[in-house]
Amino acid sequence: MNNFEKNITFVIVCFKSGHVIEKCIKSINSSIKIIVVENSDNSNFKNYLENKFLNVEVVIAKENLGYGKGNNLGISKVNTKYVFILNPDVRLQENTLKELYNAQLILQDNFSVLAPNTFDNYGFFSEQNNNYHDEIIEVDYVKGFAMLINLKKVIFEKIFDENFFLFLEEIDLCKRIKNSGGKIFLVKKSKVQHFAKQATENNLNIELCRNWHWMWSLFYFNYKHFGFFIAYKVIFNKFLSSLFKLFIGLLFFNKKKILIHYYRLNGLFNAFLRKRSWLRPDNI
Numbered sequence: 001m002n003n004f005e006k007n008i009t010f011v012i013v014c015f016k017s018g019h020v021i022e023k024c025i026k027s028i029n030s031s032i033k034i035i036v037v038e039n040s041d042n043s044n045f046k047n048y049l050e051n052k053f054l055n056v057e058v059v060i061a062k063e064n065l066g067y068g069k070g071n072n073l074g075i076s077k078v079n080t081k082y083v084f085i086l087n088p089d090v091r092l093q094e095n096t097l098k099e100l101y102n103a104q105l106i107l108q109d110n111f112s113v114l115a116p117n118t119f120d121n122y123g124f125f126s127e128q129n130n131n132y133h134d135e136i137i138e139v140d141y142v143k144g145f146a147m148l149i150n151l152k153k154v155i156f157e158k159i160f161d162e163n164f165f166l167f168l169e170e171i172d173l174c175k176r177i178k179n180s181g182g183k184i185f186l187v188k189k190s191k192v193q194h195f196a197k198q199a200t201e202n203n204l205n206i207e208l209c210r211n212w213h214w215m216w217s218l219f220y221f222n223y224k225h226f227g228f229f230i231a232y233k234v235i236f237n238k239f240l241s242s243l244f245k246l247f248i249g250l251l252f253f254n255k256k257k258i259l260i261h262y263y264r265l266n267g268l269f270n271a272f273l274r275k276r277s278w279l280r281p282d283n284i
Contacts, residue, residue, distance in 0.1 A: 011074035068160030099190035112182030115142035144170025212267035219271035
């Protein structure tokens, strides 16, 4: 383990993710510290992981804090220079940290965020400029399932905006970093596997919660950064689409479609009224 890896702590926020997190942990060098924040009161999960993996500390949140607040809790316990935010449904490859280390050397530590690529590549990066050796690309934002944060450069009181519960927290963070003059890079040769939407067990309550928060977060993000009229413009077509699909669901007695678009409209309505993101899977 080199000095770069010694200066990294992984933070993994999960919610009943026991079915995927072990493979994630096994993909990380066993000498690197890992903090797992479990967004439930499952003490058995804590005992099991800590007994099986000596480099893992599990923090029981006792309630579902969501992605941003859960990560802030984990970050508050980090004593290293870098924190690697990782989803439990992601697996590192042999070259993941090696290529991030090479990028760190080339950049001479002048970065706020470094992010690995995925095997199918990030489509939205192809139009970006400011390439370093054609393999390190300066970007406006990266996805939050795998991102290395330089805590010497990102000095916000709270890394993530805790008003978000789910969706767009990392995009919000990246925008705040860029607004403050920070640099964000994608390292193309550094690869991870992301098994999207496998971090939580798939059930209707989770799906309804996701739809509610997607609409809430979309309005809140745009309102926060661009103002009411831009936020209204961004969500208007989505509002009409959900309203139409709700009507179709009612017309054909499609219960699932009715519920999904009711929750999407309800999330948007709550955001429009500036209400907090209060919905949780257990509330449904």
